[in-house]
Amino acid sequence: MSSDIENKCINKGVRLTDQRKLIAKVMSESSDHPDVDELHSRINKFDSKISIATVYRTVKLFEEAGIFSKHDFKGNKSRYEQMSEEHHDHLIDVSTGEIIEFVNEDIEKLQKKVAEKLGYKLIDHRLELYGSKIKK
Amino acid sequence: MSSDIENKCINKGVRLTDQRKLIAKVMSESSDHPDVDELHSRINKFDSKISIATVYRTVKLFEEAGIFSKHDFKGNKSRYEQMSEEHHDHLIDVSTGEIIEFVNEDIEKLQKKVAEKLGYKLIDHRLELYGSKIKK
DNA sequence: ATAATTGCAAATGCTTTGCTTGTGA
């Protein structure tokens, strides 16, 4: 039985190699937003022969196929997460680097409105909040 | 009589060199968001001896001093603009690369609210809209 | 069978840095 990501690959005509299967598996078991180095070292625990070049190539391929999504938060290298059905944005804890996902429909609507007022159709957006924890 | 940027430098104790003055001048006459290469070539029209390393150093210095602000839009190298009194966000025309500035107070307020609901004090944010022109 | 994928190392592109000479306050 194939995983979610493997099914997506088959549907998109993406050839399934052992490396890609493993990258998919490791990513689907990650609930955070690892960068390529981190992903590579998690992968290496299962197969130490997979090269970082393959991880870079796969992560890019999966992004283009809509399987992963890529984030370039301020001051960090690119991070990846498995694409989820529901769109969300991110809040980054500036002290710890922790990333919290959130959804806000009102902001989404306003963005669309702003774009339209300027004469544009909204195709994509990026919203990141940077904050520090309020201590109680 | 000194320019705006030159006054800021004096206030912040940033030493004024010919190179920095020229970089400030070229930037203050730019209404777009040039990257370092572009800035360097605009500068070279006035003084061809200023090195790109100096432009990199100055742009970083000015950013840290709150004189310039830096943007990393999707898929591009870092771009800079002169800091303005009023905060604004950006809409990027995905076909032309043109950048349009906008202000939306409602979105600003909602961002603050979202952060607080998650237990965070909002320190900074990044909002970019990517769109294509609606033809009439 | 054969077109696509891998691993490796070399190349890339942007940005930073060490060092020597030059210069602003």
Added chain:
DNA sequence: TCACAAGCAAAGCATTTGCAATTAT
């Protein structure tokens, strides 16, 4: 004067790529 800045070339870092060997379909 003299701490700081500039110019140059070399180094750094994340990412991409050419090529020969390997593999999925």
